[in-house]
Amino acid sequence: MKIEINNLSKTLDxxxxxxxxxxxxxxxxxxxFIGRNGSGKTMLLKVICGFVKPTSGTILINDxxxxxxxxxxxxxxxxxxxxxxxxxxxxxxxxxxxASINNKIDDKTILTWLDKVDLLEEKDKLYSKYSLGMKxxxxxxxxxxxxxxxxxxxxxxxxxxxNSVNIIRNILLEEKNKDKLIIIATHIKEDIExxxxxxxxxxxxxxxxxxxxxx
Amino acid sequence: MNNLEKIIINDYKKSIIxxxxxxxxxxxxxxxxxxxxxxxxxxxxxxxxxxxxxxxAFLIPSILSSIIYIEKKYFxxxxxxxxxxxxxxxxxxxxxIFYIVSxxxxxxxxxxxxxxxxxxxxxxxxxxxYIYNIPNTIILFIDLFKIYLFxxxxxxxxxxxxxxxxxxxxTITVIIIISFIDILPNYILIFLPGYYISRLTEFSSxxxxxxxxxxxxxxxxxxVFSIYLLKWKKDILFERSN
Numbered sequence: 001m002k003i004e005i006n007n008l009s010k011t012l013d014x015x016x017x018x019x020x021x022x023x024x025x026x027x028x029x030x031x032x033f034i035g036r037n038g039s040g041k042t043m044l045l046k047v048i049c050g051f052v053k054p055t056s057g058t059i060l061i062n063d064x065x066x067x068x069x070x071x072x073x074x075x076x077x078x079x080x081x082x083x084x085x086x087x088x089x090x091x092x093x094x095x096x097x098x099a100s101i102n103n104k105i106d107d108k109t110i111l112t113w114l115d116k117v118d119l120l121e122e123k124d125k126l127y128s129k130y131s132l133g134m135k136x137x138x139x140x141x142x143x144x145x146x147x148x149x150x151x152x153x154x155x156x157x158x159x160x161x162x163n164s165v166n167i168i169r170n171i172l173l174e175e176k177n178k179d180k181l182i183i184i185a186t187h188i189k190e191d192i193e194x195x196x197x198x199x200x201x202x203x204x205x206x207x208x209x210x211x212x213x214x215x
Numbered sequence: 216m217n218n219l220e221k222i223i224i225n226d227y228k229k230s231i232i233x234x235x236x237x238x239x240x241x242x243x244x245x246x247x248x249x250x251x252x253x254x255x256x257x258x259x260x261x262x263x264x265x266x267x268x269x270x271x272a273f274l275i276p277s278i279l280s281s282i283i284y285i286e287k288k289y290f291x292x293x294x295x296x297x298x299x300x301x302x303x304x305x306x307x308x309x310x311x312i313f314y315i316v317s318x319x320x321x322x323x324x325x326x327x328x329x330x331x332x333x334x335x336x337x338x339x340x341x342x343x344x345y346i347y348n349i350p351n352t353i354i355l356f357i358d359l360f361k362i363y364l365f366x367x368x369x370x371x372x373x374x375x376x377x378x379x380x381x382x383x384x385x386t387i388t389v390i391i392i393i394s395f396i397d398i399l400p401n402y403i404l405i406f407l408p409g410y411y412i413s414r415l416t417e418f419s420s421x422x423x424x425x426x427x428x429x430x431x432x433x434x435x436x437x438x439v440f441s442i443y444l445l446k447w448k449k450d451i452l453f454e455r456s457n
Binding site: 049050051053072074076077078080083084085086088089097098100101102142 | 218219222226229288292293294295296297298299300301449
């Protein structure tokens with residue numbers, strides 16, 4: 001998979017949110033978007049998902065104009081801003097509901113994923129009773145469980161305990177090795193350093209620096 | 216209905232909004248039907264179920280709050296949206312609007328029948344309408360059908376208006392309409408939603424009534440549906456649900 005972003009800008013109420021962004025992203029990498037709050041990282045993730053239309057510029061996903069399509073790319077899954085689930089369903093039922101939309105995976109796969117992030121024992125608990133960290137882990141599972149090629153994660157390790165952070169970091173590295181294209185937007189430098197091999201620094205809607213790590 | 220739509224409906228039916236709708240509409244119908252023993256069954260049913268005040272103050276807010284509930288919770292949820300094509304989203308969205316409006320309309324109808332049985336003089340004779348000189352039951356059927364179609368149009372419009380600003384404007388408009396409905400001149404009333412639908416206007420014949428109302432509904436539908444489709448062309452997920 002390849003995402004090419006060309007001259008992409010987004011203006012909202014005369015405020016420039018994204019300013020002439022250019023980047024080329026390819027499978028087998030974890031990209032880090034780093035910058036302070038309001039620097040445009042999350043907005044760019046929303047544009048890639050197709051939720052927000054840019055004011056100008058193009059996004060090509062595998063050479064296809066993503067903005068011209070009348071559908072969200074089914075190879076993208078995301079965790080943006082904060083997990084968004086239904087309060088009066090259990091964690092497992094929430095995932096089952098999402099999985100039932102495309103019917104790509106069965107209950108066993110969902111349970112395996114819950115086990116991986118240490119949520120199996122809590123699977124029948126109502127989502128409203130989940131702690132912040134558990135909600136976050138459930139959000140990560142929904143983004144990963146359907147084995148899509150592109151995964152976008154916005155502040156994925158927020159509120160997660162240290163033990164689980166290490167588990168999730170390992171999962172993400174495994175996913176990268178499966179030739180996935182993963183983007184992580186965060187302001188936590190440690191996550192970026194441990195996970196990402198290409199880092200885009202955002203400031204006031206612009207990409208200011210691009211760091212490439214040589215492994 | 217698919218699994219997702221069934222879950223949304225189940226959740227909506229368990230919500231506080233849905234549980235409040237029944238007593239709320241019931242209260243409105245009670246206020247307008249109590250102490251009207253001079254009306255026979257069909258006259259009172261006609262008076263209550265098609266009453267402009269009940270439509271504006273009880274039916275419209277119930278539809279408004281229900282549609283906003285499902286829009287905020289499900290159609291502003293990126294986990295769900297990202298898994299659907301835009302065509303599927305629109306289809307599900309319209310199906311649920313249709314279901315919710317029908318459900319509220321049936322509640323209105325059942326409560327109207329119950330209160331009419333209680334408060335009318337229980338004379339079930341069918342009388343002729345004094346304006347059109349046709350049986351009241353036919354007028355009742357036509358009016359209910361018009362209100363139902365208008366409610367669906369309103370539901371679609373509400374789905375477009377799901378942001379705080381639009382909600383406040385709509386609520387204020389409803390309050391103004393309720394407050395001034397009796398003193399507003401006809402040239403202003405004509406711009407109000409439901410003008411041709413409710414009993415605010417009288418036509419020279421039933422044919423004129425049907426023609427004007429049909430045209431009004433068709434024009435409204437085309438207008439509202441076009442606006443609705445724009446929603447899915449614009450940015451979504453700006454006003455987050457939680």
